[in-house]
Amino acid sequence: MKRRTALLSGAGLSLAAAAAARAQAPTRPGKERVVIQVSTPEQRLWNQALNYLENLRDTYGPDNVEMEIVALGLGIGVLKLESTQGPRVADAVKAGVHISACEVTMRRQKLTREDMLPNIGYVPAGLGQVIKRQREGWAYISG
């Protein structure tokens, strides 16, 4: 799998295309905030969820969007040490994206933090986190 660095470099879209995309963004005071739920075991959908981060940064501009990926249930694997998405998750963490593993799921699957990618975050309950974000006004995307 080719490592994508577009999240950091912002090279995913041409500048003109990014500007066009940005012009579409709704007017909103402060940053746009988006929570993405990952609860599928399909690796192609994990890859897509990471693509979403790049697309959102291109759409709003890196300083204008706050993003969180919440991995839970059958989707927890995206954050495990052996995840195919390890390098991209690391890039996202460095770029300031909240990456949250569900501790309810980890207990169910007998996973410890040693089993998970380094530097990610943890939430006591992944669904609770998604709901909390909705209540705080974040847009919700099912990944």
Next chain:
Amino acid sequence: MKRRTALLSGAGLSLAAAAAARAQAPTRPGKERVVIQVSTPEQRLWNQALNYLENLRDTYGPDNVEMEIVALGLGIGVLKLESTQGPRVADAVKAGVHISACEVTMRRQKLTREDMLPNIGYVPAGLGQVIKRQREGWAYISG
């Protein structure tokens, strides 16, 4: 398939873990309310949707959350008589969860109430129910 009774017994999480999860819950007047859409034929995702009910009860406390599963389209099978999730659905109904089968889907698939699990509820249109819940302020989870 092992029958899970954690939804009724609240034994899915340790008490300490449940308290930690609950502390995360957003402050909100009255009960938290969550509608879960099930529209996939994948049985592993049906199982996961039922897990969600247990997790939400552990997160908010059983008296502090109102939950509804709306099964529609390719997900209607989760509520059919031969569903692998029959015992868990029965537990959820007993525990006060709204379990709603989409009657539009039932007509499309030539299903009658005799084909469905006992004691579940019915809504004239599953999508309409999901949208109604969103309008009423329920959090939305795509299962």
Next chain:
Amino acid sequence: MKRRTALLSGAGLSLAAAAAARAQAPTRPGKERVVIQVSTPEQRLWNQALNYLENLRDTYGPDNVEMEIVALGLGIGVLKLESTQGPRVADAVKAGVHISACEVTMRRQKLTREDMLPNIGYVPAGLGQVIKRQREGWAYISG
């Protein structure tokens, strides 16, 4: 695949059933508005998303609902020239549904408008469009 014309003819439900479904609709000033995200490569889910359009028209009445399908990522194929859903997409466009292909995805997949179904619409960023609709108060359905 049999071409469905129920979207135009409104014949998907009996009149009585449609009225029952409509009675369930939440009271809301103006039209109900619903955005459906299609981001899966599964053709059975593309078909289901098109079913949703018919169901929503039957639920609210054709003049009382505004609908948009946003196809992005792995779901872009639903709007490609060779899509199994071509005739149904054409019907939906004729019936006034917004059908939006994500131009970010098209660039990633080296698709031009010549590769896509005729008469569909385009948005600079599919996710941005879904988020914009949420901000504008549209109900959100993950297809």
